[in-house]
Amino acid sequence: MAKRLIAFDTTSRNSNLALIEFVRDYLDGYGVKSELVFDEGGGKANLYATIGPQDQGGIMLSGHTDVVPIDDQDWHTEPFQLIEKDDRLYGRGSSDMKSFVATVLSLVPVLVQRNLRTPVHLSFSYDEEVGCLGVRRLISVLAGRPNRPRLCIIGEPTMMQVGIGHKGKHTLHCRVHGHEAHSSLVHQGVNAIEAAAEIIARLKEIARRKRDHGPFDPDFEPPYSTIHTGLIQGGTALNIVPRECTFDFEIRPLPGEDIEPMIAELRDLAENRLLPEMRAVQPGTDIVIEERSSAPALNTPADAEVTQLAAALSGLNGTIKVPFGTEGGLFSAAGIPSIICGPGSIDQAHKPDEFVALDQIARCEAFLQRLIDRVSQR
Numbered sequence: 001m002a003k004r005l006i007a008f009d010t011t012s013r014n015s016n017l018a019l020i021e022f023v024r025d026y027l028d029g030y031g032v033k034s035e036l037v038f039d040e041g042g043g044k045a046n047l048y049a050t051i052g053p054q055d056q057g058g059i060m061l062s063g064h065t066d067v068v069p070i071d072d073q074d075w076h077t078e079p080f081q082l083i084e085k086d087d088r089l090y091g092r093g094s095s096d097m098k099s100f101v102a103t104v105l106s107l108v109p110v111l112v113q114r115n116l117r118t119p120v121h122l123s124f125s126y127d128e129e130v131g132c133l134g135v136r137r138l139i140s141v142l143a144g145r146p147n148r149p150r151l152c153i154i155g156e157p158t159m160m161q162v163g164i165g166h167k168g169k170h171t172l173h174c175r176v177h178g179h180e181a182h183s184s185l186v187h188q189g190v191n192a193i194e195a196a197a198e199i200i201a202r203l204k205e206i207a208r209r210k211r212d213h214g215p216f217d218p219d220f221e222p223p224y225s226t227i228h229t230g231l232i233q234g235g236t237a238l239n240i241v242p243r244e245c246t247f248d249f250e251i252r253p254l255p256g257e258d259i260e261p262m263i264a265e266l267r268d269l270a271e272n273r274l275l276p277e278m279r280a281v282q283p284g285t286d287i288v289i290e291e292r293s294s295a296p297a298l299n300t301p302a303d304a305e306v307t308q309l310a311a312a313l314s315g316l317n318g319t320i321k322v323p324f325g326t327e328g329g330l331f332s333a334a335g336i337p338s339i340i341c342g343p344g345s346i347d348q349a350h351k352p353d354e355f356v357a358l359d360q361i362a363r364c365e366a367f368l369q370r371l372i373d374r375v376s377q378r
């Protein structure tokens with residue numbers, strides 16, 4: 001099954017429909033009906049299905065179907081062809097996270113054979129890698145339903161440990177609109193790059209404050225909220241005062257930390273310090289800061305039902321917090337408590353020669369078998 005799933009090039013910029021239709025037909029073959037929740041253009045879809053009683057909420061097994069690009073990566077195997085070598089499966093998405101989806105699907109014959117007391121829901125999303133975009137539509141469809149999932153296990157790679165928390169991730173875009181002038185007449189222009197640089201310097205200042213003064217959570221690496229500027233573009237030539245500068249930055253707050261005061265500080269800098277000076281030269285100049293995507297942090301209590309369940313199924317003591325974002329924050333915020341537990345390691349994700357160890361898949365299979373035993377009629 002992993003071989004089949006990895007063969008679909010579901011890089012986020014592509015449609016995922018070929019994979020989704022394959023899964024739908026596969027489930028259909030076992031008499032399981034799928035519901036597709038499409039994106040605006042109809043080129044991508046989430047798939048949602050329930051096995052077992054339809055009139056109550058059960059346990060959702062959730063994964064994303066998209067993968068990150070292979071562009072400019074030095075692969076030694078064919079990325080969209082699963083290769084088994086040295087007790088590992090190589091291929092794009094092998095650890096993040098098609099092996100989990102494949103393991104779940106491979107157990108569908110068992111799931112339909114058993115008489116389930118508690119339903120098992122399957123949720124396979126699109127566009128997770130580009131800001132957890134796709135699953136939001138599915139969540140809004142499920143939100144009003146009395147039989148929406150009661151809890152959720154997300155199979156992102158944790159080496160089958162139980163992950164109960166991660167930071168949030170907010171991506172923001174800033175556009176500075178200045179005014180062009182000959183570079184010998186700087187006083188007649190408004191330098192967009194310089195204004196952008198002042199905002200970026202403030203971002204760095206806030207980042208240092210978080211690093212030095214917290215808040216801190218020692219379960220995270222690093223143990224504080226982080227901010228970084230990752231892209232910048234501006235200017236046309238050295239002898240022209242630049243009119244435009246844009247940059248992108250991200251904030252990854254610890255669970256419970258509000259990013260609004262940070263944004264407010266930037267807006268205050270823009271509105272009360274930079275813009276008055278800019279507009280004194282040229283009234284039409286502007287600074288626009290907008291949030292491009294936001295995925296909330298995950299902070300599931302150690303004594304929550306879903307945590308206890310996953311701990312029992314994994315047979316491992318203790319829980320972890322993971323360094324990457326997932327759809328779990330969105331599910332939890334929508335009233336579906338979530339944990340992260342899946343085969344493989346995030347160390348291999350997003351890299352060339354991505355792989356998952358076969359013993360991880362075996363452990364995932366055992367985990368899911370125990371889940372099936374638990375929700376079956378005796």
Ligand SMILES: [Zn+2]
Nearest residue numbers: 064096097156
């Ligand atoms: Zn992932």
